[in-house]
Amino acid sequence: MAKIKQSKLFKKTLLIIIALFALISVVTCFFSGTILYKYLTDEYISKGTTIAQTISNTAVDIILNQDHSTVQATIDQFLEIDGVSYLYVIDANNEILSHTFSPYIPNRLINKIQIESTIIKKQKSTQVAIRRIDNTIDIEHPILLGKIGYVHVGMNLSIIIEQIKKEILKLIGIIFIIFLMSVYIAFILIKQISKPLIDLTSYSKLLANHDFEKPLGFQDKLASTIKNQNDEIGTLAGAFIKLELTLIDYIKNLKETTKINQKIQSELNIAHAIQMSMLPTASLPELKNNDYAFASFIKPAKEVGGDFYDYYFDKENEKFHFILGDVAGKGVPAALFMAITLTLIRTANKTESSPSKILNFANKLVCENNESTLFVTAYYGVLDIKTNKLTYVLAGHNPPYHITKNDVIPLALTDGMVLGIDETFKYSEKTIQLLDDSQVFIFTDGVTEAHNKNRKLYGEEKLESNLKKLASKLPKTLIDTIYNSVEKFAEGRSQFDDITMISLKKIDPLNKFRTIKFDLTNDKKEITKLQQKSELFFEKNRISNRQSMKYIIVLEEIVSNIILYGFTETTATPKISIKLSFKNKKIETWVTDNSHYFNPFKDFDIEDINVPLDEKNIGGLGIHLVKTIMDHYDYSYLNEKNIIYISKTI
Amino acid sequence: MKNILKICSNTSIFSSKKIIRASLFTIFTFCLFQTLIYATDSTEKANIKLGMSAAFTGPSKDLGLNLHLGASAYFNYINDKGGINGQEIQLIAYDDGYNPEPAIRNTIKLLEKDNVDLLFGYVGTPTTTRILPLLKIYDKNDILLLFPFTGAEPQRNYPYDKYVLNLRASYAQETSGLVKHFLDINRKKIGVFYQIDAYGRSGLEGVKKELSKHNLKITSEATYRRGQNISNNYEEQVKKLLDDKVDVIISIGSYSACAGFIRDLRNTNSNIPVANVSFVGTSSLLNQLSELKPTSNISYTSNLINSQVVPHYINSSLHAVKKFEKLYNKHASYPESYTGDKSKKPAINYVAFEGFLDAALTCQLIKKAKHATREGIMSILEKNIAINIGIDQRIQFIDPKTNTINNDASSNVYYTTLKTTVNSKGTPITKIVPLTSWGKWQK
Structure with missing residues (x-):
């Protein structure tokens, strides 16, 4: 019961009913008031005129033959009639013969009679005259065409207003009763509609907190009562029950799937750890009294990825090797291929020293073992500590940036093919001189191809401009800043591709x-x-x-x-x-x-x-x-x- | 009968025998019924029935009750003596509360149901004037209204003069008398306070007519509605009259309303004379005024004048007064419908005395006419007999100028005033005394 009273549906309906009845009341009262006023006014005028006529007809004889007390007795009878405010009879000389005024004749009337008789010498009227004076309608009726005098009947209009007020009150009373009845009917109707809805609401609340292990049991009750209702609520109840049963099935399946996924995930986590452990973590030996600074960064898009980097210092020849690769594709296949490639490159640089030869060797080995026809883009750079010269090969990889104090320039391509396609391919190399305070920034396309929700790419232009701003920074700071910028750009979109960056900087000894x-x-x-x-x-x-x-x-x-x-x-x-x-x-x-x-x-x-x-x-x-x-x-x-x-x- | 035959002839299923039988039965029943009615009638004829409608309740009840007390004192005395010509006088009195409609209803009842012989002692103008047409309607009943307690004009004039006999002077005569006296003492600014109905209008007309003879008009007028009493407020009326600077007020109303008006007038510290007409019932007015407790040193009972239509009844050598004093306590009775203490009677007063005189004259007329009918009474009036009812004049209903019947027996107006004296115990007592000199109010 209380639930229904509080139900929003009932409140809304109540509000609508109130508004509707208020409108009906106002409109009805206005129209009935207006019509009643007109009707009653006409009625009163007609009543007054009849009274005036009656008196004027009887008064002829009385005034002529009898005394004024008879006239008084005659007019007195009419004073009891509803709405008659006053009556008076004046003779042809404007003398008041009889009247009903108490406590005295209004001064206004005395003045009026005086003015009409002495000052303006009013034309004697032979017609009925109706005048409105404040709240009274004065009806003047000539007696014997005005030869004997006039009868005046004052009809009180305020009584009409009172009567209208009474009628309107009655009307409002009736409307109010109808209103109460309507509310009651609405209440009953809504109760009928609300009851299943409330049941349904309770059911949906139970559903919200349900673990969907097994059926609630509530649906049995619902099924027996509401579901069979041949209306929208019945359909809805049916849908709810179906939803619950479907959800139970779904949750069951989901749990199983989750179990499997969790297993896969844990395996992937292990794979991730293994992959990361394959990458070098040891701190660099001092490269020529800290003349150089180096930093690396990798973040696979999934648990495991196809990106890799590597570096090591050939103390004997005083040469620093630093490599970056990107296997086409993502996930487990790419990760496995990355592991192979990395191992093969490491094998290659045991026997070869120049980057081109190392890649020639590695490419051959990769091709031999590449049954799944995957391929790798790679950068291979070797820095000669003694001469500060960097020799590098780009195997289909996007050009790294050479960042100097004043500019950011992509390194020249070496026309190298990706690894794993053509085992006979011979790589060529290029060499640049690294000056003080300049650095080489190598990255995978995970950086430039990061995109935001508008599918806009981070792009090389943005990367270049950021690198320009970061020219004076050490590699670690530079890489971190670039990664933050990429992440910010992506606006929370999940990472699309593996991101890997390495950077080597020749430090100004003065600063050092x-x-x-x-x-x-x-x-x-x-x-x-x-x-x-x-x-x-x-x-x-x-x-x-x-x-x-x-x-x-x-x-x-x-x-x-x-x-x-x-x-x-x-x-x-x-x-x-x-x-x-x-x-x-x-x-x-x-x-x-x-x-x-x-x-x-x-x-x-x-x-x-x-x-x-x-x-x-x-x-x-x-x-x-x-x-x-x-x-x-x-x-x-x-x-x-x-x-x-x-x-x-x- | 004709109707029955008509119905029967229109109905074919009835045989003619049946019709005749039914007709005979109807005739028989009708005759039997008629006989019974006549039988009842003849036994009722033994009494002379007088019908009276007056105010026994409401603001003018004192008048009706006193009039009944006075009249019954005489009727009961006559009945005790064996009645008139062996017939007892039966006074059937109904209350109309001084309202026209009950008065009409009472009259119809008296004429149709009670079959009264004569109407007697109606109280009030609005009531009496409204029943006048009934007298014409019931012309065949040979009815006559005897001595209504009103000074109004209609029952004195055509066409109703032939149905009514008046003992008292008219209000117009009373008020014109008052006006004459006031003009004599140079009080020309006359204000009128009156009941706004036929009664008040009659009195006002008397004032106006008398003034117009002297080329004067009333200075101011104020009214109140019938039914108002002492509990109402009359300050507006007082203000209106005083604003118009009247130097005397003639008051034509009921005792209760007039007492209220006098109270409110005197409360303004105005001591201008106020004159009331006979209808006010002087002792009733005095009673009402005596019960009031003035807030300051104001006397509500001074400077009051009353016009009366019967002679003064105290310390009088008049035969009627002596008889009245003698019979009042013994024979006066309240109307049957009176619910108050019937053993307690008011002191003798003008109204009761008027009722007594009315009754005395009624009995004399019936006795002389031998028939209590209009025709009977009118026939003896034409003989111009003078009737002695023990007052200072003989009653005659013939206009000496025209030698035709004049239904007004008297035009005498008497004046009284109120006088306060201190008795042996030291308590002031206000009494009604004949007014001997107007010089007191000379301007």
Whole structure:
């Protein structure tokens, strides 16, 4: 019951009924009011006229033959008639013979009679005259054509308004009763309609929380009552029951499929791990005193992919090999082919050294084993560390970019065919000189062919412009930024193809030595290393010997103090970290060690320079030198480490 | 009979024998019925039946009751003495509440059902004037209305004058008398407060006519509707009259409404004289005014004048008064329909005295006429007999100028005023006293 009262259907219907009845009430009341007013007014005028005529007919004799009290008695009888507000009889001389006014004759009437009789000398009328005065209709009827006088009957119109109000109230009452009946009927009807709907709603709510393991049982009830209803609700109930049964079947199938998929997925995950483990992860050996920086990135579109990269350093020949490949297709077949290709290339470069020869060899092997006629595009580059020359081959691969300070230029093609098609194909190579601060960026088409939901490609143009902006960055930063840009461009669309990028940068030596870091142990011999490293730092930063000499002495003093006195036998792994920095003509140094707490600037007083060396306190001279030579010095103890900071501006 | 035959002849299934038999039976039944009616009639004729319709309820009930008390005092006395010519007087009285319609209904009932011989002592103008046409309609009943308690004109004029006899002067005579006296004392700005119906109109016409003789008009008029009483508010009427600066007011109304009007007038601190006509029932008016409690030092009973149509009844040597005083307590009775305490009678008053005189004159007329019919009474009036009912004049119904029947027995108007004296116990008592001098209100 309450449910039905609250049901939206009932509320809506109620609102419609209310609106409809309001409209009907307004329209009906307006029209009946208007019609009634006209009808009643006509009726009242006609009534008044009849009364006036009756009196005027009777009054002739009475006025002539009898006294005014009889006239009064005559008009008095009519005052009881509904709507008659007043009556009065005036004679031909405008004298009031009788009237019914109480408590007195209205002044307005006296004035009117006076004005008509004395001032305007009104023409005697022989016709019935009807005038409206405020809320009263005055009907003037001549007696004996006005020879004897006139009868005036005032019909009160406000009584009409009252009557209309009463009638309209009655009307509204009737409409209200009909309204209540309509609401009741609507309620019954909606109850009939709502009951199955409410059942259906409960059923659908149960369905929403149903695990679809087995039937709810509710549908049996539904089937017995509603489903057999020969209407839309019956059809709907049938559909719901069918839906539940279908869903139960579906969920059952889905569970089975999911199980299988999960198995496949876990296998794929293993395959992914295997594939990734095939790619090199070892950090690069220092390529010519860190003259080069290298970074790699791979992200398959699915668990496993056909993209691969590889690199290794041929120490003997001081050559750095870095390779990138892209098997046509995706998924497991591509991944397997990628594994073969990678293995074959690795095999090839064991025996061959030039990129073209390596690819000739590898291509031959790939072709031999290529029964599924897959093919691979590849880049193979070899950097000669000594000459800074890069020799490369492009086997059907899109050209990498050569990024210099001012420009981004695609590398020239080498007219190489894809691997795995023609075993007799001979690859040719090209060589470029890598200048300081330039880098080579190699990528697969997963980058440029990434697209957004509007099917717009990321494209080479966008890639080039981004690379231009990133020219000064190190390879790692550059690759990460490009990947983020691609991902942002795709606007959440799942990755379409494997994305692989590698990049090699020749670093400007000047920049390289702005900051250096190195570690020392607590061995006196380490002072030599300190000397070498510092000298190289000052030399590379073109700081004069005079300046560097003093600085290096101070540094040596500090470090030897730590080596000699800082560590005790309990220190597990003694380590002294040095960081040298040159920026804005300011040389700064941080010496960090993990020995016990010791503040050299506090625990030693400024020494008397005149005291012979032999007699000086241990370490005392070093501290003296620090305080006199350096612009700033500082000590702090942080995370159980002593940190000495010194700086000097030259 | 004819109809029955007609129906039967139109119906072929009835045989002629049957028709004759049925006819004979009908004739027999009809004759038997007629005989019974006559028999009943002849026994009822033993009494002289008088029909009365008056206000025994409503705002003018005092008038009807007092009139009945006064009249019954005499009728009962006569009946005790054996009636008139051996016939008892039976007064059948119905209440009309001073409303025309019940009065008409009562009259029809009295004439058709009660078969009264004469109508007697109707109270009020609106009631009496409306039943006048009935007298003409029931002309064959030989009916006559005796001494209605109204001073209205219609029953004094053609065509109803032949059906009514009046003992009292008309309102016009009363009011014209009052106007004459006021003009004498230089009170010319006369205002009229009246009941807006035939009664009020009659009185107003008297005022107007008398004034017009002196080329004057009434200064102001205010009205109230019949049925209003002391509980109503009359401030509007008072304001209207005072605004028009009247210096005397003639009041033509019922005692209850007039008392209310006087109260509201005196509450404005105006002490201009107010004159009431006989219909007001002076003692009823006095009773009503005495019950009022003035808010300040105002006297509601001073500066009041009343016109009366019967002589003054206190300290009078008149034979009628003496007889009235003697018979009133013993014989006066309330109408049958009266629901109040019938053992408690009001003190003698003008209305009761008028009823007493009406009854006395009625009995004299019936006695002389020997038949209680219009024809009988009219026949003796034509003989120009003078009837003595113990007042200061003999009653005659002949106009001495024309020597024709004049249905107005009297045109005498008497004046009284209210006088307050303090009795031995120190309580003030207001009494109705004859007005001897108007000089008090001289302007």
